[in-house]
Amino acid sequence: MKGENMKADVEASLPAGQEDFAIRCRDVCRSFGKLKVLSNLNLTVPQGHIYGLLGPSGCGKTTLLKCIVGTLKISRGHITVLGKPPAFPGHDVPGRMVGYMPQELALYNEFTISDTLTFFGRIYGLTGKETQVRMDFLIDFLDLPQKNSLVRNLSGGQRRRVSLGAALLQNPELLILDEPTVGVDPVLRAKIWQHLVEIVKTGKVSVIITTHYIEEARQANVVGLMRNGCLLAEGPPDAVMKQHSAITLEHAFLQLCEMSDQSDSNQGSSPEGKPSENSQSFDRGQNETLPFLGVRPIAAEEVPKYSVDWKVRVRHLLPKGRNIAALMIKTLVRMKRMPGSLCFQFLLPVIQISLICLCVGGDPKGIQVAVVNNETSPSAYSRSLLSFLDNSSVHQVPLSHTDAFKGSYNGEYWGVIGFGKNFTSYLTKRMMQRQVSQEIVDGGSMHVWLDLTSKMQTLLMVCSNGNKLLLKFVARKEGLLNRCWVAGVSSMETMLAHLFSQLLVISVQIILMLLFILLVFKIPNEGSLVLVIILIVLQGVTGISFGLVISAGIDDEQSANQTALGIFYPNLILSGIIWPVECIPYPLRYLSLALPQTYASEALRCIMYRGWGLSQMMVWRGFTVTLGWNIFFLILATVILKLRT
Numbered sequence: 001m002k003g004e005n006m007k008a009d010v011e012a013s014l015p016a017g018q019e020d021f022a023i024r025c026r027d028v029c030r031s032f033g034k035l036k037v038l039s040n041l042n043l044t045v046p047q048g049h050i051y052g053l054l055g056p057s058g059c060g061k062t063t064l065l066k067c068i069v070g071t072l073k074i075s076r077g078h079i080t081v082l083g084k085p086p087a088f089p090g091h092d093v094p095g096r097m098v099g100y101m102p103q104e105l106a107l108y109n110e111f112t113i114s115d116t117l118t119f120f121g122r123i124y125g126l127t128g129k130e131t132q133v134r135m136d137f138l139i140d141f142l143d144l145p146q147k148n149s150l151v152r153n154l155s156g157g158q159r160r161r162v163s164l165g166a167a168l169l170q171n172p173e174l175l176i177l178d179e180p181t182v183g184v185d186p187v188l189r190a191k192i193w194q195h196l197v198e199i200v201k202t203g204k205v206s207v208i209i210t211t212h213y214i215e216e217a218r219q220a221n222v223v224g225l226m227r228n229g230c231l232l233a234e235g236p237p238d239a240v241m242k243q244h245s246a247i248t249l250e251h252a253f254l255q256l257c258e259m260s261d262q263s264d265s266n267q268g269s270s271p272e273g274k275p276s277e278n279s280q281s282f283d284r285g286q287n288e289t290l291p292f293l294g295v296r297p298i299a300a301e302e303v304p305k306y307s308v309d310w311k312v313r314v315r316h317l318l319p320k321g322r323n324i325a326a327l328m329i330k331t332l333v334r335m336k337r338m339p340g341s342l343c344f345q346f347l348l349p350v351i352q353i354s355l356i357c358l359c360v361g362g363d364p365k366g367i368q369v370a371v372v373n374n375e376t377s378p379s380a381y382s383r384s385l386l387s388f389l390d391n392s393s394v395h396q397v398p399l400s401h402t403d404a405f406k407g408s409y410n411g412e413y414w415g416v417i418g419f420g421k422n423f424t425s426y427l428t429k430r431m432m433q434r435q436v437s438q439e440i441v442d443g444g445s446m447h448v449w450l451d452l453t454s455k456m457q458t459l460l461m462v463c464s465n466g467n468k469l470l471l472k473f474v475a476r477k478e479g480l481l482n483r484c485w486v487a488g489v490s491s492m493e494t495m496l497a498h499l500f501s502q503l504l505v506i507s508v509q510i511i512l513m514l515l516f517i518l519l520v521f522k523i524p525n526e527g528s529l530v531l532v533i534i535l536i537v538l539q540g541v542t543g544i545s546f547g548l549v550i551s552a553g554i555d556d557e558q559s560a561n562q563t564a565l566g567i568f569y570p571n572l573i574l575s576g577i578i579w580p581v582e583c584i585p586y587p588l589r590y591l592s593l594a595l596p597q598t599y600a601s602e603a604l605r606c607i608m609y610r611g612w613g614l615s616q617m618m619v620w621r622g623f624t625v626t627l628g629w630n631i632f633f634l635i636l637a638t639v640i641l642k643l644r645t
């Protein structure tokens, strides 16, 4: 009911005449840096038609399709898709009105065919039964293997057909297919075209399709011939061929390219901001017996103005529970399909914490120390003192003064302990007399020389436990992200779904980690366990949201990993987890205090060792700073994702 209202809102504001066109592009420009990929492109896909978009590799077809579905923003011009600009509030493009098959596969390899179609069915809001009916039809129609076959085990052609199936699933009003017939055998290719011809017959479905097989586009109602980011011609295939007295579309296209080259060399390239003069276009509403008309720039007043109700705008901004649930189920299914990786993910913090508890912070064992004892008497005090040293920690090696220092210098001994030959009598004098000479003080002292080249480090173990959950990030799989976006998933929903599913994972990690810390290694906790858990979960969220920022900003997985690691280690050192913040030089100390984990580590120490609660400033400050960082990272990741789509 709500959906119908929303649709009514959109339809009510459709400008007159717009419903005749499924897609209308006017003076569309798009550049990547200095590379101008689309330049003043005009294209019209009539409602209920198949539009074959043809052109050489690199001419900008995929870029144009991405602009049409709204995953790429245009630099200039105007696009209308099913009556509204793409991504207009309340419009179902992107959404269930459009079925998009991108050029890259954009499928989850760990999914079965059934999982894939069910996932998209959930996003499109289909019921389980509707999805099942469509799935059975598509598996039969596209000649797919059994529905429980894993995508990663399918052949290239089969995967493309699954991808096509996902685009056809919800019977969309507009199909945008980027080379759907690559790697498909001629029989199936003919079947796909036959299906497209059938679905447009109702007049309610429109299709735009790119293909490298120019001749197959003769089955389209309209073809557009594209080159260097411009449309050279647009019209019914027969008319295009007739116009150029060509027997094939390919010949017609070749002639158009030659004409375009000649015109370019005669006139130079078209001035920026003006359409190419040799571009020809078919425009319904004009005389259809004359398919080729010079494209005239659309007058400013003809660009429709769109308005939207504030309620529709708010509904458009609010994340949909259905999409978040679909994405979370997707993540859980993928985890289930990778049990080894899931176990490793659960156990990694436990392994790390166990290693820290076992290897760091304990008493040293088996340290070789040279002992130079110049007293020989068995009853000497020096002997009694040495007998008190823990032999499992310090292994005493009796040596002469020269050998002891030589060994220490060579790195054989951690230090030298020395007693003078009158140690016992001088020590007795120091105890009996009120005032003694410096010589007696020196002679009655135990001398220790340490090799300070290997300092022992004391880890603030408990604090580091909470920070093992740092980086959980998703690699930004461009194609999949775009595909989900075209299906109607917003950046915010992607964020929230990732956050929630990762929270499930870190909950298991935290439970395992706390069991180990408290029960196996018996680290004391004087404070509230609930506060400890909340703080560790919040720290986990910091890691996840920071990971989201990285994955939103960096496309390739390796660079994202390197950046995350590059930031992780300086953060570990500067946050007072390994060594107290008080030892950090001043300028760096300010940086340390600004990091998300410094105050949180301190708060965790105060709760666990001092038993403090939220009334203490050092505790609530840790919580507040962590929450602040979480909100900041989540907003930043959403903004980056929004800007990049």
Ligand SMILES: Nc1ncnc2c1ncn2[C@@H]1O[C@H](COP(=O)(O)OP(=O)(O)OP(=O)(O)O)[C@@H](O)[C@H]1O
Pocket (backbone or CB within 6 Å): 032, 035, 037, 055, 056, 057, 058, 059, 060, 061, 062, 063, 064, 103
């Ligand atoms: N994200 C990007 N950043 C920079 N350049 C890009 C980007 N995407 C596309 N291009 C460039 O834009 C041009 C057009 O690319 P596009 O993928 O649209 O071509 P195409 O006509 O679809 O080619 P093909 O038929 O081979 O798929 C190419 O020169 C390509 O290098």
